[in-house]
Amino acid sequence: MLVGITLLDERDELIEQVQVYGPIIRVSSEGIVILRNGTGAEFTIPPDFEYVSEAQPGEYRLRSTGEVVIDPDYTSSWTVRGASRESAELYAKSGFSGFERA
Secondary structure, three states, X not given: OEEXXXXXXXXXXXXXXXXXXXXXXXXXXXXXXXXXXXXXXXXXXOOOHHHEEEOOOOEEEOOOOOOEEEOOOEEEEEEEOOOOHHHHHHHHHHEOOOOOOO
């Protein structure tokens, strides 16, 4: 799975764009968990399949690292409004893990 999270502040100005990829290791009511970029670290997104799509075949280049992900099975794209620099660091590290959902 390839995941993108766009983090915007209160004025809808871009703070950061997080892009990660990895195999899905767990799906539950708590979230969809992938192994981040082959590091073994877990990265979690909400279990909302409205934001999960089958990926089109091809190469996907991560803007932040230049890495190329070839033919991922799924993509997921999120926008978080009202984020801060501090919360952006947490999202970049582990996704939505540890954040309360509304």
